[in-house]
Amino acid sequence: MKKNQQMKKRKKMLYELMCCKEYQPMRAKELAILLQIPSGKREELHKILDLLLEEGKISINKRGRYEAVRKIEKKKERVKEQETQREEIFRKGHCYTGTFISHPRGFGFVQVEEMEGARDIFIPEEGIGTAFHGDKVQVVVTKEEKDNKRCEGTIAKVLERGMGEIVGTYEKSSGFGFVVPDNQRLLRDIFIPQGKSMNAEKRDKVLVKIQDFGSRNKSPEGKIVEILGKPGEKGLDVLCVAKSHDLPMEFPEKVLNQAERIKETLNEGDFYQRLDLRDVVMVTIDGEDAKDLDDAVSLTKRGNLYELGVHIADVSNYVQYSSALDKEALKRGTSVYLVDRVIPMLPKKLSNGICSLNAGEDRLALSCLMTIDEKGKVIAHKIAETVIRVNERMSYTDVKKILLKEDETVTERYKDLVPMFFQMGELSQILRKRRKKRGSIDFDFPESKILLDDMGKPVEIYAYEHNVATELIEDFMLTANETVAEEYALLGLPFLYRTHENPDGEKIEAALSLVHQAGVKVKKAKENIAPKEIQKILKELQGMDCEPFLSRLILRSMKQAKYTVDCTGHFGLAAKYYCHFTSPIRRYPDLQIHRIIKENLRGKMSEAKIRHYDQILEEVARQSSAMERRAEEVERETVKMKKAEFMKQHVGETFEGVISGVTEWGLYVELENTVEGLVHVNTMTDDYYTYDREQYLLKGDMTKKVYAMGQKVKVRVEGADIQTKSIDFSLEREE
Template identity: 35%
Template sequence: MASRQKRKTPKDPNAEREAARYSRPIASREALLRLLHDAAEPMSYDEVAAALEFTHEDDLEALRRRLKAMVRDGQLLLNRREGYLPVDSENLVRGRIIAHPDGFGFLVPDEGGGDLYMNPREMRALMHGDRIVARITGVDRRGRREGAIAEILERANSTVVGRIAVESGVTVLVPDNKRIIQDVLIPNEYLEGARDGQIAVAEITDQPTYRRQPVGRVTRILGDRLAAGMEVDVAINSHGIPSDWPEAVERETAAIDDEVAAADKKKRKDLRKLPLVTIDGADSKDFDDAVYCESKWNGWRLVVAIADVGAYVEEDTALDAEAERRGTSVYFPNRVVPMLPEKLSNGLCSLNPEVDRLCLAADLRIGKDGTVERIRFVEGVMRSHARLTYDDVANILLHGDQNTRERFRKVVPHLENLHGLFKTLLQARRRRGAIEFDSTETEIQFDDDGRIDSIEPVERNDAHRIIEECMVTANVAAARYLQKHKMPALYRVHNGPEGDQVDELRTFLSERGLRLAGGSEPGPKDFSRVLEEAANRPDAYLIQTVMLRSMQRAVYQPDCTGHFGLGLDEYAHFTSPIRRYPDLLVHRAIKHRLNGGKPRNYSYEHEDMVRFGDHCSLTERRADEATRDVEAVLKCQYMQEHVGSEFEGLITGVTSFGVFVVLNSMYAEGLVHVTSLPKDYYHFDPAGHSLTGERSGRVYRPGDPMRVRVTRVDIDERKIDFDPATDGDEGGKRKADGGVGRGRSDRKTASKKKAASKKKAASKKKSSSRRRSRKKSPAAGKAGAQGSD
């Protein structure tokens, strides 16, 4: 074997890491970036190798691969002269394209900072989701940084789903995803029997360029547009959600035993006698958490046991690769696309009652003020002592139902302890100022033909909140444990509003006599105080809406910077590894440390977590967009049967072209176009979020009641059009001189009336549009606010 040659490398802050991972370590990515950044001009491959004094064939090949990977990941750019330069120089920015249906788009930088505006000409060569390196070309007339394509790193769309349209002998596929702004040209020889009007999937054979639209080949015909269940198939294909299991995954799954093997229980803490229970919705099938509480230590002992998914989904397996690719389970109103095969999600990893299951448990000591005083994690084997629904818990704790209490008499004392702990944790939540927005969640109910039967509000009670607070507490414990031991991991991060968002919000509130304290960086307590002050005002809905829109979206990242909405300094997702890949990564990090591992010999490092965080945040957004699309289509189908009918509604949004109204009884949203409002000249005030009639003085604002008539439903565009039910003062009752309408009380009254008729025949199928995500999230509304944990 040739002796290792002496090599000169830049001062490498990660040399020890590289030496631990490779038998012949070369310069780390960080060192290469520094070398290229300090160079006077872009360096060729030969020049980089010479600077490092590499001559050994293995070193040269490793360097070539690393430089190629850095170009692929957008860290480096290879120019036309075959020179490498770092992307953070030469006004270059790498990121992902977010397309707008009107033809323009934005590049969202990987490293944060302001978005780059991409004009329609640049967008002709791009599709939604593409990753590119852009060159900053200047500032447009609206003061936005503008970019142009420097390099396309990754194409996001290998297939597109949409409607086949034939015009003048030319066949195109009109994408269902409105952010894909180019129609896909389908040559006749690639139609594969697809007919005009059918929904099909096309493989992109030629990506778009500045001069040519994308070209594709039909690979699958989904069927007719209005077929039952078609909306879910379209969403799955349109958003690129993996739904079929690769053969390698099926082979690995088949090899797993149906029951927990005796050997797997060894060297684990035996928790089977601890009366852990699961509390879930009535239609849940995957139970990934169980809880137990006792009054102890002048406070509480809380045990949160989570299914040990990592015991079955190991690194570098097909199961792991597929779970990472999916990122999350996707819960449609009438179907689930799981992250893990059913054998695991509903079987071995589901904490079903009276069977042994492997778990990773957080055993926590909580003080009487709600502070977590001791954190201990254990790998255990457990046995759920009861499977309870939220209704069961509510009947036991809130309604005193003797039949239910007798049925679960063995665990009633522990449930009462949980209720006592919940009250303590709730007080702690309020003290730290966690933001709580008032919102209405809905549940879609279907008939036997798979059509919407009704849309009902979801009634939440202390039973839901008990589990939410327990899960939040366990998530905080996981984050603190990982921080303490400096393990590379993913944290759930929600940053507060910044810069212009704060200034605009403060201006809006001051005009309404409200003050947002906290200076340039207001905290959660400052937001909560404003919400409390506005709670009983007629314009409370408008104030809440504007504050909600000022929030950023919660994301996954390896830097623990806290969760603004929950008012927490540390937060990670630990409690749902069956349905979220970040939770599985957190489990692996905790188990590595429990088994004596250190950060330096962990199989993941910080840059891996950066990649995981970006991917998991993307798959979460993908799932949210897909479920919203399905719900929008279902509601459009439902409202088609009600064209011409009149309903009471609530204005939820105001734009220059009209007002958006949500129906009180059906929770479907539609647009009252400005031309349908009573005849007048209307002026839009973006700061005041209002539309004002010049002559009549009518003012339309979010939170105003409005009676409307359904006039048109477009399923393809997912749009519902309303007209005011009369041309009198039914809507816009607030006058410019300061009179106010009734606000949100009408909506709440309608919700309560509707909730009273919630029980349906047993034959009707129920499905929640949030299901498991509601159980785990301590809030609702825009991601990252009160409860998008």
Template identity: 35%
Template sequence: MAKRKQQRDAAADPYREREQSKYDNPVPSREFLMEVIADQARPLTRDQLARTLELEDPDALEGLRRRLIAMERDGQVIRNRRGGYVLVDNEELLRGRVVGHQDGYGQLAPDVGGQRIYISPRDMRMVLHGDRAVVRVTGVNHEGEPAGLLVEVIERANKTVVGRYFEESGIGFVVPSNRRIHQDVIVPAGEQHNASNGELVVAQINQQPTMRRQPIGEVIQVLGEHIQPGTEIETAQLIYGIPVEWPDAVMKELERIPDQVPEADKQGRKDLRKMPLVTIDGADARDFDDAVYAEPKPSGWRLVVAIADVSHYVRPGTALDREARRRGNSVYFPRNVVPMLPEKLSNGLCSLNPEVDRLCMVCDMLVTGGGEIRRSSFYRAVMRSHARMLYDEVAGILVDGDRDLRARYETLVPQLENLHGVYQSLRKARNRRGAIDFETTETQILFDDDGLIRSIEPVERNDAHRLIEECMLAANQATARYLQKQKLPALFRNHEGPDEDRLDNLNRFLAETGLRLGGGDDPQPGDFAKLLRSVQNRPDRHLIQTVMLRSLKQAVYHPVNSGHFGLAMNEYAHFTSPIRRYPDLLVHRGIGHVLDGGKGSNFPIGQDELLSLGEHFSMTERRADEATRDAEAILKCQYIRDKVGEEYNGTVTGVTGFGLFVELDDLYVDGLVHVTQLENDFFRFDPIGHHLTGERTGKVYRLTDRVRVRIARVDPDERKVDLAMLGSLDANGELEAPLDGDAGKQGKGGRKRPGKGGADKQRKGRRSRKEKA
């Protein structure tokens, strides 16, 4: 075997051009340093690295020192006891984010794909949920999952926690409301600051946990004994650490941004102000990212998707950019929004409001009659939205033929009909690809003047919703292809198919129902879609759909494209919502870099930084989902706490070893029927079949079963709705034989109500699907 070359010329750094554009005295890039360490196949000290790279200049040596410190801080390398740098994200060392579990153990979600790594309760004593850490893979645990030892904590995620303050034997502590944080925060004497026993408080963590002690902190805010109506959103923000206040530096930068688009900013852009672009959104939308236009062509359609040019206003390195990056995305609570960008931009200068000039980035596509994107181009433009339209209005024009609406929007009707034609073509391609369409019902919460829930209503999706969704998906797909063609470092929106374990569980479940998923060990989206179509007339179709949906992984942001399984696309990226998603803003900057004559090799953000950013934005997206679910849960508990004792029909939406989760008809609220509230029997849980089976009675409760329950207890502080099982419903919606004992009796102060909805109704509250993928 040839001897490995020891010297590497720093000039051979493939990212040298990028580094030279950023620094007066460039040092080897992070990527090149990692390549050198990997090439040497052994730990290297800083001196050894300097000799290997033939660095002798004092400035270069100092730059190397600082870069290695930064790489160590970011978890790219760690130092062993001899001072040698070792690569992370190899076969043994992995970095990622800690996911806590209330049972005391945890998992590391690696930055670089792969399966989560089990972290023992002993090692979890040193970290909290959300921390970033490096773990050494050591083998497998008792359930056969990869297991590891905690090597280093590289970032602390929790500066404050929300929980209840208690005192026992003279010792104060806060029990976190976030169940994933399983360690109590010790509060030394005198640091409780007027908090009383049992009150909800905000605690600041002054000392993070170690192997020998729990986190130590102080109470900085007392929230009271209970979560008061109107404070549920603030509470959720505090629990999940969502940034709300704007730093002073951001507000100062905003003062320098004009209220209107200056004429100078419009120069050098394509003028689309006469093109009848329109925005189509829901009635409650306040920021408008996208506008659309279509016209017929001999080979199909020209589709123009114009997106707010946020990158023109939010520049790298500014306080505004740093804060937007920290937030990652806007968070849409039931009654308000925590925006990624200040309202001056999100609802003002960047929003594509009607009849005003706005700067935009355009994806201009030629779509064939069969729905394929034949070609696309990107350019900067200035536009003027010709109308702010609602989904229901567009559907009324296109589907219902509403004469009044067609008269009101007479000049735009031909353009809307063109858009409908594009949608029909794109829909054909979607079906041909085998994209997976799961049937779900979204809900919206309606409030009264006091901020309390008046009702929870289903949202009916129509062709206007689907039209915009398909236009956005097409633009995102064209964007991903452009990024790859230009070899631009960027974040893709990846959605992987089921892994081996999930696929095995799904196939075992399907075998019990007499079904089989095509594709063998490597099923494709079309196999899922085909199976879904084949069960449309089966009474258990919702059960099958739910289990199939749960077999798929969550979509994530990653710098290496691996396609989108659910959409059956080989490449996919987020481009269409830079007002509310930072990954889209990064993509816009990449496109602008090329439009300005740049190349992928000198784009200022490298692959490894994108890897960390992708993990961060995937985390902020999950954080937003958890926070909004939490706020909704509190609101829904407050909504039904005066309904204790009432009876409802419902659908089983979850089956666990400790009971059933049931969604109540008309209320769209989930509650728990504890296993002790079922028949006088011992129930065994089958995680593969998603059912509980009574040993004595043989009674089976499955996912999507229809049941009748009584609301037994509601606790908004704990987000709990306890239900008592009254019995199963037959195919006609009638109560079968009641349970043993007092089943079917009316609770104190309650009344019987006939539940609505048949066995074919499955309702799930979800955010808008405009760009759900």
């Protein structure tokens, strides 16, 4: 009798445990461990579980775990209730499709392309549902925009998962494990069941494939598919960022085999029906460490006319349409240049070998030969399949030294080429002047150059400025790109263009309001602003303290350039026609238009070919634009990460900087070496500061101190977080 009562009591206790809100379904073995029942005394537990199953109070789910039926019913009721609520919201509200962007603090936003000019939709924590950062979702607006507050919504449905694999740190537990995502926007750890860890060890960096995205009350579940390395290993940090964006690190074997079969030398048969330019003096001009040299330039002058040749590696001769090489190149879209490595679009056998315009070697090219007058206008041109031989591999540094007469030794070494370089410098200035006259906008922000030691640790960061040599090549490439785009736009053949739309009206309006407050006159034609007006504003801002901030604000108000099949012009360059023709080794659109140009030059652009290109080019444009965005994001993230790692070595030190941004939560300060950090407003203890949203100012209530963009300040490095890629400063107290 006593035994029956004890059994009844234990049965009730076990059932109540399973009904608890905190209880997660478990196997019998896990329950025994939880209840601290020794392995030899678990028979009674199995009997109780069997009784509860017979009575219909509990059930076994498809993963072999026990859970209370009442809890399941409640859960079903709750889910049904939520669905009803969602349906009601869905019925009443405006529905949009967009991308969910999660915030580390639990809420998120949905970016909706169709809501032109509108701000993102705010999603409170309770409205996220099962959405993950990057998912394509259907969102319903529950509160309209009011009193300068964003409109609010709830996610009705996840249409497409944005990420299937996640990089993180493996944490081991008894019989199972979990992965803590590196991405701070992924708010939940990934549960790793027994047998799905690939024997990863604690703190290993891993790549996990999500198999179940979970629910509000259930963790996502996955399996480890790759162990990336252990903390501190050289290059692991950059590898993790690359992997988290699904960047392919290795080429498939089929692609490598195809590249291996390509011969490394040319013979006379390869030159058939090509214009032979091997006697034309030409050079490549690149950075010292460049390996993939895909453009060469030549120049002669007859009276007031310049004969400029831009010669581009004929990559399409080796990468045939729809081959394994071509499919992989389209999948990658672009080469990615990270702080410690290059992830190429094509295997090195091609990019650094037969497709690289190495000095002294015969190479196949597609050349744009232009006649340019003394005002910089292209008065005649010819695009031709050619064979070339580069005379000299030049660096930007040496060409700059020659043009600025900085080094007699370098000038003497290249004395035979020096007259051509000075003519190139002359033409470059003419082309740049012409471009500026029509309104081309030049945002001259210094790039960050990060030097790493043998272990991949940052030892120096400095601003890398453009010089006369980099500008020279830029001017020549832009001219060739415009010339090619104009010819094919006028021909009306299917083509890929590089287009840049007019700025977002609301954003440019806000930026120009601040420009006006800074004392710069602004003229606008109705709703639109001309590139020339922006150019004029940037010129007037030069030398002002607020120049860096306002220039960046204007830049951010502009839309991103992209690839399209329609020639709608390039706002930033003030160009009616523009395409990417000059880098087929590292950009897929260039490779694609080379094929079109060659089909046309050979007289093979039949109706069938036109239909073929009409069918494929939209997708090529979409994929290329998407892969370009991905590359930019990874490049930006790795730079921010290395900056944080560098500043971690300088905690406690003082630096001079310029306020580059003002927000309600503090001041962003940029140092001379391009590193940017945040001074949190709650660390500014000398006063209570309020944020002036209209003028982007922080104002002290008692001291009347004002902090504004462009103001010079001294800051102390308080901390740097490599994981979040953030740097914290504090203002140095004034004496």
